[in-house]
Amino acid sequence: MSTILAVFGAAGQQGSSIRAITRDVNSEKANALKGKNVEVVRGDVSGRASLETALTGAHTVFAVAVPTFGPDAKAMVEKYIRSLPFKSAFFVGSLFMENFHSHPFSAPQRAPDGNTWVLIRPNSSTTQLPLIDAVGDTGKFVGAILAEPGKYEGKTFCSATMLYSLEEVTAIMAKTTGKNVVFKQIPLDEFMASLPF
Template sequence: MSKILAVLGATGQQGSGVVDYVIRDPELSKQWMVRAITRNVDSDKAKALKEKAEVVKGNATDRAALAKALEGVHTLFAMTTPVFGVDDPLEAEFQVIKTIADVAVEQGIQYLIFSTLPSCRDISNGKYTGVAPFDAKAKGKEYIETLPIKSSFYCRGSFMENFASQAMLAPRPDPNQMPLIDAIGDGGKWVGAILREPGRYEGKTICAATRMYSLKEIAAALSKSTGKNVVYKQVSNEEFANSLPDVLADLFVDYFGYINDYGYYGPGTVEKVEWAAKQARGKLSTLEEFLEKHPYKLE
């Protein structure tokens, strides 16, 4: 009998990638029945998912609804999104993570795969405190590790998908390097590895990315994709901040400053990414291959 794998945030980039990978994998699709959890079961994305998996309504801000959605689940893949417009975005997102983890334990879920990120605050010894989405997920990971539930951690790099929506400016000089991942196309390859051998990865953090890319390499790949001359240009922190909405300025200035000083995953970033790439089930997409499938457009 198939076990139930619940995917929280199943209509998003991470969740949809996990759902698609598991249901298409010849081995995992026989072992797991996928339950896609989403806030809006009537959205177009949710309706499309109904052709592939069980779709149920669930929201971490509604504890009772979440508990119901997790009934009978063996393994949960969980991710959270940043909380903006509040006094303490770190604590606000952490409370969401805590609710998910607590309900998972209460429902008797046996294994939790949590999508985490490194703590910029801790790795920088308090130098960079503005990257709440990273710090909240790192705090969530620490909390999960104290609970009576088996767990492992999917710590993804920067999404290749972000090139369609984020400006490629940075406040620090090269050689900044970014670990890049095709979140939709490849994310499931690491989660699938955990599902296949949960004992092997229990307690481990997989720093998921194809490889490290310098910003100059990224610019060159975007140039090839667009047929236009895309260059990496260093700007001051002030100029960079002024190019962003106020709610994002401090976050991204600290984010790129942290990466420049400490590396995306902190000490040993390159080695962590190299190890993680070897754990994926299947070939990973390079940035160039991703851009061939999803051409970058400059308006």
């Protein structure tokens, strides 16, 4: 029986595991995976032939659905997968801690004084968010599913490392960066207008 775990989005935050399927096998992240003795193969979800090649011999597939800001495509994908004649389980990561520094629109913005960084949200500073260290903690949840697939068949794992208030997030950012980071609540329409999408 095959023991290959095929991972879509392997060069991303959640997917760094085993047989890495990525559109660009020569990217910096793909090359780093090769250096860890991970088999890296080309696979593009828009090309059936590349997927058939990438998945040949795979026992398990970990497919990462990209975020969407419109109709919930992830829910449609889950519904479709549940209709197929094979075992499945679903991992739903909460908000990624990494997004605070990897997405400019999620990160604190430099104030006009040049010395202050402002985390702007439409929520109050006491609003608690479920956050997960996507790189450090995803494997713990997925590993539990893979260790006992029969037990978790058809189940959905909603995951978070912890609930953090925006006030706590701001304090952690200030402590870890050594910068003056403050929180500012703004109206929802103003926040939406500031987003790049």
